[in-house]
Amino acid sequence: MAKAMTKTQLVAALAEEMGTDKKAAGAALDAVCNLITKEVSEGGSVTLPGVGKIYCRERPERMVRNPATGEQFKKDADKVVKMTIAKALKDSVNG
Known part of the structure:
Protein backbone atom coordinates (compact mmCIF):
# COMPACT_ATOMS: atom_id res chain seq x y z
CA MET A 1 0.00 0.00 0.00
CA ALA A 2 1.30 3.44 -0.88
CA LYS A 3 2.11 5.93 1.85
CA ALA A 4 -0.35 8.76 2.41
CA MET A 5 0.53 12.07 0.79
CA THR A 6 1.49 14.68 3.38
CA LYS A 7 0.25 18.26 3.30
CA THR A 8 3.71 19.44 2.21
CA GLN A 9 3.73 16.99 -0.69
CA LEU A 10 0.16 17.95 -1.61
CA VAL A 11 1.02 21.66 -1.60
CA ALA A 12 4.10 21.02 -3.78
CA ALA A 13 2.08 18.96 -6.28
CA LEU A 14 -0.70 21.55 -6.30
CA ALA A 15 1.79 24.36 -6.93
CA GLU A 16 3.28 22.44 -9.85
CA GLU A 17 -0.18 21.66 -11.28
CA MET A 18 -1.29 25.30 -10.94
CA GLY A 19 2.01 26.70 -12.23
CA THR A 20 2.41 28.89 -9.15
CA ASP A 21 4.54 29.02 -6.01
CA LYS A 22 4.05 26.85 -2.92
CA LYS A 23 2.89 29.79 -0.81
CA ALA A 24 -0.07 30.51 -3.12
CA ALA A 25 -0.90 26.81 -3.42
CA GLY A 26 -0.80 26.41 0.37
CA ALA A 27 -3.11 29.40 0.80
CA ALA A 28 -5.53 27.96 -1.77
CA LEU A 29 -5.54 24.57 -0.05
CA ASP A 30 -6.12 26.17 3.37
CA ALA A 31 -8.97 28.29 1.95
CA VAL A 32 -10.69 25.24 0.45
CA CYS A 33 -10.31 23.26 3.71
CA ALA A 68 -13.55 -4.64 27.82
CA THR A 69 -16.29 -5.13 30.43
CA GLY A 70 -19.33 -6.06 28.35
CA GLU A 71 -21.30 -3.31 30.09
CA GLN A 72 -24.02 -1.69 27.98
CA PHE A 73 -24.78 2.00 28.24
CA LYS A 74 -26.74 4.65 26.36
CA LYS A 75 -24.76 6.91 24.03
CA ASP A 76 -26.24 10.33 23.30
CA ALA A 77 -27.16 11.42 19.80
CA ASP A 78 -24.25 12.92 17.89
CA LYS A 79 -23.17 14.06 14.45
CA VAL A 80 -20.62 12.40 12.17
CA VAL A 81 -18.93 13.59 8.99
CA LYS A 82 -19.40 11.26 6.02
CA MET A 83 -18.10 11.20 2.48
CA THR A 84 -19.65 9.57 -0.55
CA ILE A 85 -17.04 8.82 -3.21
CA ALA A 86 -17.81 9.91 -6.79
CA LYS A 87 -18.30 7.24 -9.45
CA ALA A 88 -15.53 8.77 -11.58
CA LEU A 89 -12.99 8.26 -8.78
CA LYS A 90 -14.18 4.72 -8.09
CA ASP A 91 -13.90 3.86 -11.78
CA SER A 92 -10.38 5.32 -12.06
CA VAL A 93 -9.20 3.33 -9.04
CA ASN A 94 -10.76 0.06 -10.25
CA GLY A 95 -9.34 0.66 -13.73
Missing part, protein backbone atom coordinates in the same frame (compact mmCIF):
# COMPACT_ATOMS: atom_id res chain seq x y z
CA ASN A 34 -11.71 26.17 5.74
CA LEU A 35 -14.71 26.52 3.41
CA ILE A 36 -15.46 22.80 3.60
CA THR A 37 -15.15 22.81 7.40
CA LYS A 38 -17.44 25.83 7.76
CA GLU A 39 -20.12 24.50 5.41
CA VAL A 40 -20.22 20.96 6.85
CA SER A 41 -20.17 22.16 10.48
CA GLU A 42 -23.24 24.30 9.72
CA GLY A 43 -25.10 21.22 8.48
CA GLY A 44 -24.52 21.70 4.76
CA SER A 45 -22.66 19.58 2.27
CA VAL A 46 -19.85 20.16 -0.22
CA THR A 47 -19.46 18.36 -3.54
CA LEU A 48 -15.96 18.09 -4.97
CA PRO A 49 -16.46 17.24 -8.66
CA GLY A 50 -14.80 13.97 -9.55
CA VAL A 51 -13.92 13.25 -5.89
CA GLY A 52 -17.10 13.02 -3.84
CA LYS A 53 -19.57 14.66 -1.50
CA ILE A 54 -18.75 15.58 2.12
CA TYR A 55 -21.69 15.98 4.49
CA CYS A 56 -22.75 15.78 8.12
CA ARG A 57 -25.18 13.12 9.34
CA GLU A 58 -26.94 12.89 12.70
CA ARG A 59 -26.82 9.60 14.58
CA PRO A 60 -29.67 8.87 17.00
CA GLU A 61 -29.25 7.98 20.65
CA ARG A 62 -28.35 4.28 20.91
CA MET A 63 -27.16 1.50 23.18
CA VAL A 64 -23.44 0.64 22.92
CA ARG A 65 -21.27 -1.94 24.67
CA ASN A 66 -17.90 -1.53 26.34
CA PRO A 67 -15.85 -4.37 24.79
